Amino acid sequence: MLEVSHLNVWRGATEVLRDVSFQVPKNTIVALLGGNGSGKSTLLHSLSGLIRPKSGSIRIDGKEAAGLDPAGVLALRMAQVPQGREVFASMTVRENLELGAALLRDSRRVRELVSQMLDRFPMLAERSKERAGMLSGGQQQQLAIARALMAQPDILMMDEPSAGLAPVVVDHMIETILDLKAQGLTILLVEQNVGVAAAVASYAHVLQGGCIGFSSPAEGLLDNPELVSSYLGR
Numbered sequence: 001m002l003e004v005s006h007l008n009v010w011r012g013a014t015e016v017l018r019d020v021s022f023q024v025p026k027n028t029i030v031a032l033l034g035g036n037g038s039g040k041s042t043l044l045h046s047l048s049g050l051i052r053p054k055s056g057s058i059r060i061d062g063k064e065a066a067g068l069d070p071a072g073v074l075a076l077r078m079a080q081v082p083q084g085r086e087v088f089a090s091m092t093v094r095e096n097l098e099l100g101a102a103l104l105r106d107s108r109r110v111r112e113l114v115s116q117m118l119d120r121f122p123m124l125a126e127r128s129k130e131r132a133g134m135l136s137g138g139q140q141q142q143l144a145i146a147r148a149l150m151a152q153p154d155i156l157m158m159d160e161p162s163a164g165l166a167p168v169v170v171d172h173m174i175e176t177i178l179d180l181k182a183q184g185l186t187i188l189l190v191e192q193n194v195g196v197a198a199a200v201a202s203y204a205h206v207l208q209g210g211c212i213g214f215s216s217p218a219e220g221l222l223d224n225p226e227l228v229s230s231y232l233g234r
């Protein structure tokens with residue numbers, strides 16, 4: 001379980017997140033929606049230990065994580081899939097996966113984990129020796145997810161996994177996310193696509209100008225387009 005309480009984050013002289021509080025109960029998917037620049041990625045980077053919050057608390061299964069570095073957060077079994085996939089284009093699929101376990105010293109264990117990922121994502125198995133840059137956008141997103149799973153997280157944070165994907169590929173991504181939940185993961189899903197959030201999440205929060213402006217059961221989101229449009233500005 002992830003519990004974020006009264007989180008305040010500044011970038012330089014700018015307050016980017018103000019008094020953000022929410023929870024992601026174990027084995028549920030919680031969506032975080034919001035327009036461009038509303039602070040979604042800043043929030044994930046703060047939870048990942050890449051940005052140090054000014055104040056507030058981040059509890060992972062009851063343990064305080066605010067102020068930890070990324071390795072410390074990973075040790076509490078929370079990992080992030082970055083925005084824009086960010087696979088290493090000139091490295092092979094297999095090499096990209098190996099990098100996801102860079103903190104592990106045990107090369108036999110790394111090989112075991114890679115073969116688990118190739119079982120879980122058969123498309124990656126077919127293309128394990130190809131350079132990641134040769135994969136389609138949707139395949140690269142699957143690779144980015146598999147790479148994050150190499151750290152064996154209990155909690156997975158995903159930053160706009162459906163962005164830039166064709167609708168049919170978005171449907172596949174929805175299935176992947178639901179699969180991850182079925183396998184026991186707890187997921188914080190950042191999205192701009194309200195449809196994806198409504199399809200997979202149980203609860204959604206809308207970030208607006210660095211504050212949570214609105215929270216709702218995800219199933220109600222699509223029934224209330226006016227409310228959504230007022231917060232997402234579309």
Ligand SMILES: Nc1ncnc2c1ncn2[C@@H]1O[C@H](COP(=O)(O)OP(=O)(O)O)[C@@H](O)[C@H]1O
Pocket residue numbers: 011012014016034035036037038039040041042043
């Ligand atoms: N390194 C930075 N320094 C200063 N301001 C930043 C930095 N990174 C992001 N911001 C600002 O923080 C706000 C939130 O950005 P971001 O978290 O990337 O939003 P989102 O992911 O919702 O699009 C924006 O106003 C952005 O300009």
Ligand SMILES: [Mg+2]
Pocket residue numbers: 040041042083159
């Ligand atoms: Mg972002």
